[in-house]
Amino acid sequence: MTELITLARPAPASTNGTAPTSIIEMRGVVRRYKMGSATVAAVDGIDLGVARGEFIALMGASGSGKSTLLNLLGGLDQPTAGTIVVAGLDLAQAGRSALVEHRRRHVGFVFQSFNLLPHRTALENVEVPLMLCGQPGPARRARARALLEQMGLSGRADHRPSELSGGEQQRVAIARALANQPPILLADEPTGNLDSTTGASVMALLRQLNADGITLVVVTHDPAVAAYADRIVHLRDGQITEITARTPAPAAAQEDRR
Amino acid sequence: MTPRDIIATGLGNLRRRKIRTVLTSIGVWVGILTIVTMVSLGIGLQTQVTDTIKQWGLETVFVIPVTARGPETGGAAGVLPHPAHPIRPADLATLGALPGVQSIEAYINIPQGLNLTLTLDGRDHPLDLENRASQATILEGKVDVTAGSALAPGPDGRGLVLSHAYVRRLGIPAAQEAALVGRPVVIHAETPRGERADFPTTIVGINTALRGAQIGTADALAIQQWWFNAPDFLQTEGYSPVVLHTGSLTDASLVSKAVTAQGFQASTLQLLLDQVNKIFLIVETALSGIGLLALLVASIGIANTMIMAIFERTREIGVLKALGASNGDILKLFIVEAGAIGLLGGVFGVLGGWLLSRLLDWVAHLYLASTQVSIPAPFFILTPELVAGALVFATVVGLLAGLYPAARAARLDPLAALRHE
Numbered sequence: 001m002t003e004l005i006t007l008a009r010p011a012p013a014s015t016n017g018t019a020p021t022s023i024i025e026m027r028g029v030v031r032r033y034k035m036g037s038a039t040v041a042a043v044d045g046i047d048l049g050v051a052r053g054e055f056i057a058l059m060g061a062s063g064s065g066k067s068t069l070l071n072l073l074g075g076l077d078q079p080t081a082g083t084i085v086v087a088g089l090d091l092a093q094a095g096r097s098a099l100v101e102h103r104r105r106h107v108g109f110v111f112q113s114f115n116l117l118p119h120r121t122a123l124e125n126v127e128v129p130l131m132l133c134g135q136p137g138p139a140r141r142a143r144a145r146a147l148l149e150q151m152g153l154s155g156r157a158d159h160r161p162s163e164l165s166g167g168e169q170q171r172v173a174i175a176r177a178l179a180n181q182p183p184i185l186l187a188d189e190p191t192g193n194l195d196s197t198t199g200a201s202v203m204a205l206l207r208q209l210n211a212d213g214i215t216l217v218v219v220t221h222d223p224a225v226a227a228y229a230d231r232i233v234h235l236r237d238g239q240i241t242e243i244t245a246r247t248p249a250p251a252a253a254q255e256d257r258r
Numbered sequence: 259m260t261p262r263d264i265i266a267t268g269l270g271n272l273r274r275r276k277i278r279t280v281l282t283s284i285g286v287w288v289g290i291l292t293i294v295t296m297v298s299l300g301i302g303l304q305t306q307v308t309d310t311i312k313q314w315g316l317e318t319v320f321v322i323p324v325t326a327r328g329p330e331t332g333g334a335a336g337v338l339p340h341p342a343h344p345i346r347p348a349d350l351a352t353l354g355a356l357p358g359v360q361s362i363e364a365y366i367n368i369p370q371g372l373n374l375t376l377t378l379d380g381r382d383h384p385l386d387l388e389n390r391a392s393q394a395t396i397l398e399g400k401v402d403v404t405a406g407s408a409l410a411p412g413p414d415g416r417g418l419v420l421s422h423a424y425v426r427r428l429g430i431p432a433a434q435e436a437a438l439v440g441r442p443v444v445i446h447a448e449t450p451r452g453e454r455a456d457f458p459t460t461i462v463g464i465n466t467a468l469r470g471a472q473i474g475t476a477d478a479l480a481i482q483q484w485w486f487n488a489p490d491f492l493q494t495e496g497y498s499p500v501v502l503h504t505g506s507l508t509d510a511s512l513v514s515k516a517v518t519a520q521g522f523q524a525s526t527l528q529l530l531l532d533q534v535n536k537i538f539l540i541v542e543t544a545l546s547g548i549g550l551l552a553l554l555v556a557s558i559g560i561a562n563t564m565i566m567a568i569f570e571r572t573r574e575i576g577v578l579k580a581l582g583a584s585n586g587d588i589l590k591l592f593i594v595e596a597g598a599i600g601l602l603g604g605v606f607g608v609l610g611g612w613l614l615s616r617l618l619d620w621v622a623h624l625y626l627a628s629t630q631v632s633i634p635a636p637f638f639i640l641t642p643e644l645v646a647g648a649l650v651f652a653t654v655v656g657l658l659a660g661l662y663p664a665a666r667a668a669r670l671d672p673l674a675a676l677r678h679e
Contacts, residue, residue, distance in 0.1 A: 132259055
């Protein structure tokens with residue numbers, strides 16, 4: 001039972017006693033798109049490491065490359081140049097099936113518009129990633145129920161997305177993203193479609209998950225959201241302009257997590 | 259995804275679009291209905307024909323002499339075929355000695371153009387003589403002897419077999435029928451020119467299957483010799499046909515070859531059966547062609563529906579891919595949906611085809627009953643193989659129609675799909 005309600009895999013104790021290695025390692029990442037005859041670099045030479053259990057916010061104006069970076073981390077897209085090693089897998093070199101495995105096991109996606117499947121109930125939506133991994137019905141229903149309970153949505157399990165409020169939908173989406181206990185959660189403007197109160201509660205939830213050990217990468221242009229992060233990575237034109245640490249100091253945050 | 263989840267998800271997607279699914283499957287429905295009805299008609303007719311042929315016996319070899327005018331055995335009135343190589347009594351011995359031959363029958367056509375009467379108890383009755391020499395009569399006439407025995411099949415067979423119906427016409431009640439067996443009678447023959455002759459013989463049996471009467475080969479020979487004034491009839495005309503009975507289909511085929519080697523014409527019912535089966539195969543294929551055309555149109559409809567479904571569900575496909583669905587998962591989902599549409603059409607097509615063939619069968623038998631023709635056997639036969647085949651075929655049509663849309667859905671770029679509104 002305890003295993004069933006585990007929300008995220010705790011960061012494994014490091015084996016050689018040194019500091020935890022980074023779970024995300026980007027070196028010289030470039031992503032160019034062809035726009036007609038012109039080539040646009042959405043991401044243009046990014047070097048960034050993210051420690052296991054860290055909470056990173058990617059900030060920037062639209063077109064700054066922050067969403068492209070998130071998609072690259074999620075294995076939905078591949079870089080034109082450079083290396084991205086996530087949870088030990090080099091996404092730049094990975095084949096199609098390795099990317100599928102990456103999306104199933106390493107990362108969970110949370111979208112701005114929730115992207116719940118409209119014809120499935122909250123419970124069934126949470127079951128989808130488990131189903132895609134081939135888990136048998138009874139086990140995945142139990143797991144999905146436990147996740148919804150953790151999100152405070154036990155009473156809404158059999159409701160369709162259209163019958164849920166925005167905050168409820170986003171919490172279902174977060175439960176879905178956690179279904180396979182990924183070490184990393186990728187959120188693209190998770191509060192963008194929510195009012196400020198609901199947004200704050202969703203951020204509190206994400207913050208709690210991060211405190212429980214999950215690595216969090218959140219794309220946002222809202223400073224209030226970014227304020228929850230350990231580090232804020234500012235992007236412009238596909239390049240990092242500044243990295244700021246959160247106040248109070250990251251050391252305190254490290255304390256929180258233990 | 260497990261196969262079970264793929265099927266459940268695919269069917270769930272179809273359930274969301276019930277009306278469209280049903281409308282799309284109607285094409286398959288019509289195609290399968292047509293094929294099932296037509297093929298079951300083909301199978302029904304084929305079964306009727308082949309059952310009849312098999313009843314006659316496939317181990318039988320028919321031998322007739324080769325004539326200049328072709329293989330005609332009927333013999334027009336007053337004209338003899340004069341075959342180049344008649345089947346003479348000596349040939350009978352050779353044919354009978356062929357390996358595999360168990361028994362031999364020899365026939366002579368009944369005299370044509372003579373006025374025949376039967377004298378029984380001093381009273382004359384018109385004699386309605388049936389030709390024993392036709393294939394159908396040879397094979398069917400043996401059955402249903404109710405009193406006495408059948409005519410001896412060999413060249414020396416003598417006597418008369420009267421039909422039940424003919425005895426009725428003679429005014430003899432059924433109870434006294436059996437007493438006729440063994441009674442000497444006289445067949446009185448008269449030519450159109452008024453020449454007359456009497457041929458004494460015996461009643462050997464009563465048969466319910468005949469309409470008139472049949473005469474033994476030796477008696478028929480005597481009448482022919484007189485009528486054609488040809489004492490050497492057996493040397494110039496010979497027997498026709500001669501029937502060789504063998505123990506197996508293999509023997510029949512070997513004997514048939516040996517007979518041909520001796521310069522006679524041989525035919526077995528197996529050849530006829532092969533021919534019949536070939537014809538029915540062509541007929542069934544041609545009839546199914548109409549259904550195939552409907553299925554072709556149906557498959558285009560299925561492909562169209564599935565392509566529309568991709569556009570509607572582009573975003574959903576993107577979400578599924580982001581959550582870890584492989585291209586194969588998406589491909590299988592769409593293929594299952596298309597196959598299920600085909601199968602659905604197949605199920606209704608088979609049901610509809612069954613109902614339609616029942617109805618047509620009923621109407622056909624109703625019509626036959628009104629025309630006094632009795633064919634109790636069904637005209638439409640729906641075999642388990644046909645049902646299974648139709649269902650599999652319908653499903654395959656759906657699967658094939660779904661291949662292209664499914665491949666397109668599977669290849670969708672997840673990012674583009676997620677951005678799709």
